[in-house]
Amino acid sequence: MLRGLWKLTWIEIKIFLREPLGAIGTIVVPVLVFIVLGRIAKLRFGAPAPAASGVSGADIPVLVALLIAVSAVLSLVTIISIYREGGILKRLRATPLRPQTILSAHVIVKLLLTAATLALMLLAGKRYFPPGVHVPWFSFTIALLISTWSILSVGFVIASIVPTARFAQPIGAIILYPMFAVSGLFVRISDLPPVLRAVARVVPLTYAVHLLTGIWNGDTWMVHLSDVAVLTALFLLFTAISAKVFRWE
């Protein structure tokens, strides 16, 4: 049923790496942000940010992890709109490739990209989180992939509504980045005005922040089942919406 999925995925990975600017922008920028923020934190606190000392220690890794996810989603929005405008989606559809195969390949590429960037970030961040401090890397990676997956479904909805490839990046950024403001990362959700609190409730980033912060601080998955459930539900909701409104040409 998913004939051609792996081949298409592999080709898309190679194509992505052949575009130096895109690859650097998506991978290097979040890592740089992380290093800069890590340095500032180190200067301010005079010591490496201790991971186990409460929520504040998780802020930077969670923020950067989500930046990684969002930049992956933006890259997806851009690629899909370029492919649509160039007739590439249409050309691929006029083969035995199923539409869901084409989109799945892109989701897989973006998840792999997210995981790779996260690995780079953790590698670069070793000096701010010295060995000995227990950080659940593996669970954190899984949590980020679940979050990315959910945000990607919002990306497909955005990719459906952008009129041309030229607007993909700005429209995507305008929709995605403000989600950080209501996600609870900077201001506690209970301190938000009621309207924004309602918005926060349907934004996957909110649950992603809660999930990632908890996992970073050593919570078990059992505590965060509701976050995972909501992220999955939001994924299903936005996928259903994009299935309705998605344009192939």
Next chain:
Amino acid sequence: MHPVIEVSGVRKTYGKTVAVEEASFEVNQGEIFGLIGPNGAGKTTTMECIEGIRKPDRGTIAVLGLDPFRQVYKLQDRIGVQLQQAQLQKRIKVWEAVDLWASLYGKNVIDGKRLLEQLGLTEKRGSWFMNLSGGQKQRLFIALALINDPEVVFLDELTTGLDPQARHAIWDLVRGIRERGKTVFLTTHLMEEAERLCDRVAVMEHGRIIDIDTPDGLVRRHCPERTVVLVADDPAAGEHFKAIPEAESVSCVNARFTIRGRGDDLITAVIRCLSENRIRVTDFRTILPNLEDVFLKLTGHSIRE
């Protein structure tokens, strides 16, 4: 000969615009069938309905006995498609595209290396799509359309934007497809292309199919006018030409005669007249109508307007 494509009463609208109105025709096994008409006539929409990419509002279509919309995946295994103005990923390599396409079809996949060789793309195997010339891109799209050894090949505005040399090379390729027993369905707004390539053509305008026949048949039926232009330095020649029964008008400027008439017999009659009256001729030309004239006659305007 039996039809491999049967289209009956197809109508397709986009909002209030009627793109195709009551299109009906059949395409036979092993022929090159052309849908001709100006841009915006509804050719691509008609073709995409047959390929299963679009669903017609009304009417029935059968391709190889299959319903293109309901059985699209079954159909796509057996047809090859080249879309108008399609692109591939900018940085996909030629061999990767061929390899991907080959992996999509279950059986009957043609050897991609040999296909690229036949299409003169061997040297470009490792090139990115974005670095190919227009003709190379079209040849790659033909390769992708042929990779599954399809029974019917669809080519939409195949040579638009190509220089004459590349165009002739592509025409040879299309004839080669027919020689392998395949059926070719193509659209074009180039009358020369239709004349040189197609066994039969359907003339389309404003979403309607106006007429269907061989290019010769269309010309014969709609444009029987024949013109002979000759240079004869003989003052009596004009009288002889006027006596030809098939000649409807004879004019002369500086010993250059223009003889107009109807039907294929005019030319024979002029030649006979020349020989019977021993008229010495220093130039002799016939002006025959072509598909462009047919189109002008059928629609009242030129295809280029």
